[in-house]
Amino acid sequence: MDPRPEPNEPLHRIGIPLRALLLALVVAFVPVAALAASGGQGTSGGQGTNGGQGNQGSQAKAGKxxxxxxxxxxxxxxxxxxxxxxxxxxxxxxxxxxxxxxxxxxxxxxxxxxxxxxxxxxxxxxxxxxxxxxxxxxxxxxxxxxxxxxxxxxxxxxxxxxxxxxEVKRSFDVSGTVNGLLAPGVTRSVDLLISNPNNKAIAVTNLTVAISQVVRTAAATAANLPCTTADYTLTQYSGTYPLTVVPGDRTLSSLGVAEPKRPQITMLDTSRNQDGCKGATIQLTYTGTGQAN
Incomplete structure (x- = not known):
């Protein structure tokens, strides 16, 4: 007996379910779909990582x-x-x-x-x-x-x-001379003498004068006439720094410092008896700092 179906016989009559046949057709077409997905712009296609405009593009050069x-x-x-x-x-x-x-x-x-x-x-x-x-x-x-x-x-x-x-410091000596006698209300300048024992010039960066003691005459002391440092006032050097002093002795006047810029000592004019200051000796102390020039 010929097992082939009649031309008009339905497929389900020959033992192949229609659902299984459709499933087989879908599976058969999966590779085609996968191939389509890997084409065009995929990793091997025109604009992919290995394609026409991938990593082969040129990099910008560093600026000058x-x-x-x-x-x-x-x-x-x-x-x-x-x-x-x-x-x-x-x-x-x-x-x-x-x-x-x-x-x-x-x-x-x-x-x-x-x-x-x-x-x-x-x-x-x-x-x-x-x-x-x-x-x-x-x-x-x-x-x-x-x-x-x-x-x-x-x-x-x-x-x-x-x-x-x-900082470089240099040693030097400072002394001074009061230009004239003092009296109540009178101001005198002090011409400082800077002695530089170094073999190079120094730059003096500070000068200070202070009244350390007033020594009265023997007669004033015997008469108990008062005179103290409170009877005097000092104004410090007001010139410019540094002062360049070459080796040897230089006074402020020889360095071109105008008298008003030098230290000034004034005897105050007070209402109390100042007879004890007549002939008194004013002892001054001097300090200064300097650097190598």
Whole structure:
């Protein structure tokens, strides 16, 4: 007997359920759908990671510039002395052209100078310059962080270093002479004498005068006539500092200090009896500070 179905016989009559047949058709088409999903813009397609516009695109080049470094990181000097640093200026990104220098943050009285004063870079080159930081006798002692900068138009780079300034003191002697006699209501200047025993000039940064004692005459003492330091007043030196004093002896007048700027001593005019001050000797003490110049 021929098992083939009749042409018009329904499929369910030959033992193949219609539902199973439809499921087989769906499974048969899954690989086709998967292939479609992996095409076009997939990982292997036109714009995927390996496709036409993926990682093969060009990267932007770094901009042109300069890099400044400074060595050593710190120097220590005495007041009035100089410190040198080495400044390196490098071309980056193919920069070419001149570079100028500047400094900021230096302590008072200090200044920077470069040798050479500017440099010219070629592509990829590194050029060195020496920067010298000079200090003055009056430059404050202590540590200062300063910055040096290289500039080429709108391009700039900077580096930092430290300058440690040590205070330098020099010994000297101070004495003085009162210019004239004192009387009630009279003021006289004191011409100070500064004796510098050093073999270098010193910078005097402070001078002070004080009345330590009033010595009456024997007659005034016997008569019990009073005269004390309260009968006098002092005005300190009001000239400019520092005063540069070369080795040897120099008075304020020889240094060009005008008389009104010198220390002034005045005998007060009081209502009490001041006869004990007649012929009295006023003993003054002097102090001062100075540094190497």
């Amino acid at each position: 510039g300069i890099t400044v470094t400074l060595s050593p990181s710190s120097r220590t000097v005495d007041q009035g002395q100089s410190a040198t640093y080495t400044m390196s200026v490098a071309s980056t990104g193919g920069f070419t052209g001149p570079v100028t220098f500047a400094a900021a943050g230096l302590p008072a009285g200090a200044a920077a100078a470069w040798s050479p004063s500017s440099v010219v870079l070629t592509s990829g080159s590194t050029v060195q310059a020496t920067v010298t930081i000079s200090t003055a006798a009056g430059t404050p002692a202590g540590k200062s962080d300063f910055t040096v900068k290289g500039t080429a138009g709108s391009i700039e780079s900077s580096a930092q270093a430290q300058l440690h300034v040590l």
